[in-house]
Amino acid sequence: MRKDNIMPKRILVTGGAGFIGSHLCRKLLERGDEVLCVDNFFTGTRSNIEELVGNRRFELMRHDVTFPLYVEVDEIYNLACPASPVHYQFDPVQTTKTSVVGAINMLGLAKRLKVPVFQASTSEVYGDPHVHPQTEEYWGNVNPIGIRSCYDEGKRCAETLFFDYRRQHGLDIKVVRIFNTYGPRMHPSDGRVVSNFIVQALRGEDITVFGAGDQTRSFCYVDDLVEGFMKMMATPGEVTGPINLGNPNEFTIRELAELVIEITGSGSKIVTRPLPQDDPKQRKPNIEKAQQTLGWEPKVQLREGLEKTIAYFDGLLKGVAA
Template identity: 75%
Template sequence: MRRYNGCSQILVTGGAGFLGSHLCERLLQEGHQVLCVDNFFTGTRRNIEHLLDHPRFELMRHDVTVPLIVEVDEIYNLACPASPVHYQHNPVQTIKTSVHGAINMLGLAKRVGARIFQASTSEVYGDPDVHPQPETYWGRVNPVGVRSCYDEGKRCAETLFLDYHRQYGVDVRVARIFNTYGPRMHPNDGRVVSNFIVQALRGEPITLYGEGLQTRSFCFVDDLVEGFVRFMRHDGPLPGPINLGNPREFTIVQLAEQVINITNSKSPIVHRPLPSDDPRQRRPDIGLAQETLGWEPQVQLHEGLVRTIAYFDELLRAGH
């Protein structure tokens, strides 16, 4: 396997998605050859259109639930719808993407000797009774709820990654991603940041579920991608899953107020019933990432929101 001081052949599944497109961009900037694989269920060509003519970028339409035979040095497995609106649309396909996709990508990594990264999620902690959540916490997840296709699919994928490492020696990295936002989020993904921004820019009522006192921690996409790359470059003892997210915590009401202020929106705030299994609080303990990778987020929420709002404003003006 070619190591990291030169050009590597890197496969990014879900590469036309929100996170994947930013990762592809970063890897190209570092001089690598990038194979972007996506079935365009939630990813869009718009996200990677500016990369299509790049001499080291290749796009392949493919579903990871089907085996893929390519020659690569590294694999970033990001394929899976990540918002409740999208992953609940076809829950069986969602869990197939997490489980069959993991098996197929791990099989590929095993065959070619590639290091492989799994985009896991803070949803493995469910509605936590430990706060903030360290990697040692096993979680509190409903295995049969409407969110289970995603939560349990990702938990099973983590099991597969660690078992492929223990049984076959596959070189794995598992990152548990907390709420992330930034340009190229899908405008209709139902996530709180994109929801609030689109509603504010359109002058529509801003929808809060429950009292809006549930908390989240919001990480800007550039910080997250930096964490991805540092984790993949880490050659020390396998640290197990690592939390990647911003440990600063905000209530949903505070987020709504920031969005309204930045957009100068006149949108009123309206309340709706809390969705089933919606976590009350979510905040990462990133001590392991700080110690192991020297990583912590740099972009403050206000700065990140300004950049994200500018993207959505342009998108909506263009009629998307």
């Protein structure tokens, strides 16, 4: 039996060797479930799930979700897709295919097996928002032909597919929109603001801030996010989402840079560069639905989460297992 006295389930996690996916795999195993981790290792790494490989309830499969998958499972978490600009812009056509064809394949699998399927969507579906904070009812302000569109529009189309499968086939779907998430096992070269700042500070390099640094983000620690995932999957069938998951505490990018410098004790200086195309000016979730529907809200505040993340990167850069 699992910790919650429920019979263990066999759970598929696509993108399971990635940053968030590896944390989810661990939590599911800790709960007592069996986990089938599927990843093509484009951005995921074996080191993220290395300690899980010896677990008899953990299975690893190298597979690209743009190809059909024939397995038997009780639940599906679809996390497969590069999620940072440096990675999803490397091969934008493949990024769109991963979101769209990958969603079709996972939905088809869920339909055949008659099991719940979870979609890790993104706050990027809101684009550069005209509504602040962003509620789930906001349709967004997205450039459909920009350099970020492969990810933004790919995830928007995936949501469309999920809800059409729900309407057409009665599928049990769960859709969450992830806001900026950070924590151990982030890729050090993923180009995201938290990993960038930490790596630059630990190396004593200038910290690169785009624009004046007055654009805002809300940062959610990965453990909080994964808890939200599992709460969402446990909801009754009529609960479909989309539901925002993120930390509503808002910080400017410059404030983040200053906090990283303070915690690391680095002598790094802040330098500015021009803003990238279509970079959102504000990003903050309204999480009332998550609070009311899931009984969820983040617990880890930014300083505490940064301290844990900095310790991980410090060990990584020194070649020490963290």
